[in-house]
Amino acid sequence: MRNLLDFDFDSTHIWHPYTSMTHSLPVFGVHSAKGCELELVDGRRLVDGTSSWWACVHGYGHPEIIGAMEKQLHQLSHVMFGGITHAPAIELCKKLIAMTCEPLTKVFLCDSGSIAVEVAIKMALQYWQGQPQDKAQKQRILTVKKGYHGDTFAAMSVCDPEGGMHTMFGETVTKQCFADAPRTRFGEALHPDDLAQMRGILSEQHSDIAAVIIEPIMQGAGGMRFYSPEYLLGLRKLCDEFNVLLILDEIATGFGRTGKLFAYEHANITPDILCLGKALTGGYISLAATLCTDKVAQGISQSPAGVFMHGPTFMGNPLACAAACASLDLINRNEWQAQVVAIEQQMRLELKDAIDLPSVKDVRVLGAVGVLEMHEPVNTAELQQQFVDLGVWVRPFANLIYIMPPYIITPMQLSQLTGAMKQVAARITLADDIAPTQATASFISHG
Numbered sequence: 001m002r003n004l005l006d007f008d009f010d011s012t013h014i015w016h017p018y019t020s021m022t023h024s025l026p027v028f029g030v031h032s033a034k035g036c037e038l039e040l041v042d043g044r045r046l047v048d049g050t051s052s053w054w055a056c057v058h059g060y061g062h063p064e065i066i067g068a069m070e071k072q073l074h075q076l077s078h079v080m081f082g083g084i085t086h087a088p089a090i091e092l093c094k095k096l097i098a099m100t101c102e103p104l105t106k107v108f109l110c111d112s113g114s115i116a117v118e119v120a121i122k123m124a125l126q127y128w129q130g131q132p133q134d135k136a137q138k139q140r141i142l143t144v145k146k147g148y149h150g151d152t153f154a155a156m157s158v159c160d161p162e163g164g165m166h167t168m169f170g171e172t173v174t175k176q177c178f179a180d181a182p183r184t185r186f187g188e189a190l191h192p193d194d195l196a197q198m199r200g201i202l203s204e205q206h207s208d209i210a211a212v213i214i215e216p217i218m219q220g221a222g223g224m225r226f227y228s229p230e231y232l233l234g235l236r237k238l239c240d241e242f243n244v245l246l247i248l249d250e251i252a253t254g255f256g257r258t259g260k261l262f263a264y265e266h267a268n269i270t271p272d273i274l275c276l277g278k279a280l281t282g283g284y285i286s287l288a289a290t291l292c293t294d295k296v297a298q299g300i301s302q303s304p305a306g307v308f309m310h311g312p313t314f315m316g317n318p319l320a321c322a323a324a325c326a327s328l329d330l331i332n333r334n335e336w337q338a339q340v341v342a343i344e345q346q347m348r349l350e351l352k353d354a355i356d357l358p359s360v361k362d363v364r365v366l367g368a369v370g371v372l373e374m375h376e377p378v379n380t381a382e383l384q385q386q387f388v389d390l391g392v393w394v395r396p397f398a399n400l401i402y403i404m405p406p407y408i409i410t411p412m413q414l415s416q417l418t419g420a421m422k423q424v425a426a427r428i429t430l431a432d433d434i435a436p437t438q439a440t441a442s443f444i445s446h447g
């Protein structure tokens, strides 16, 4: 038996995502992870339904990613990126440019998804600063409700205004423009009014708006909503019509999760700026990237600053780039395609009858994402414990019980996950019995 962790120290001194330091929530000690399983310090093994928040798509302990990182660690773990370059960064950016759509030719490497969004917004603002005087006023960002783009200030400003963190930080969060979230679900014909409000805002305010930012096809932590590719296509056309840049945040959807390599492929469009993160390194180390077109890069060069004003300390970290190169090599073998199709089909089959449970409002599946939307918010801590007792790792939030497993999951492991989701949902009875939502679980976050 392994030594158990010092949980008392943890709860007294260490923040966890979206938690209180005085009323800590239970945490589970993980000792190691392999393939699609987490091993707890007490020896229990859990099938992972989260890919550690979309990131760990190839599973844990993958020998090729570990090998690439080990090799890089000995050669060059880190070096500043100012005035210096190195093979892992060059190789990674070549791969990213080859994998993404043709117009995206310039890559900015940064530390995390939120920073990739900050970088994208700065790019859009600086682009317009480089245009003739009448365009230089374009400084606001337009987005849709129910979105999630990260936890830093510019990213927060474009998260869902109701569920997000706007009100908590008051004046410090920039007021952006919001249209209603897309209503047309994935697979449905576009509702004729779905883009009307977006068109209205753009036609009235386009001279103030620098860019539209949106998560393509799947709104993740803002509600796990899958919307129509026709909506995204229509939005691209509106951006062109009103001379506004389109930023796509593919931090959750990128690298195959929705069944296409990038979710924008469902709509056959290309963005002006693209944010990538999470699965970029296969979940082995933090890294994100913001790609843009020649046009955007040109505009930034014409801005008064003349250069792009961002440069984090760990920009282009070689160890992270090496992990990403190995992960993208695995993606480029294209095994994910058949894996994601199989996961999608199995989840459709196995989650379908959950709709008959009284607590369940909607069941939806897209690619390797399976969602039970509940009528009421759930108690994250309580449900998490139930899932652990059933031998799986699932982390519900708000009124959502959802999974996005590693692509390498076996049919048996996946059945364990879907079975546990239904069992846990079946135990939830409606109305009075519902436990009050944890403060931490009630506001929108990927926590």
Ligand SMILES: *Cc1c(COP(=O)(O)O)cnc(C)c1O
Pocket (backbone or CB within 6 Å): 112, 113, 114, 115, 117, 148, 149, 150, 151, 215, 220, 221, 249, 250, 251, 252, 277, 278, 446
């Ligand atoms: C997770 C996420 C982010 C933020 O990424 P971090 O690495 O957590 O900063 C931004 N946008 C989307 C769509 C995400 O899912």
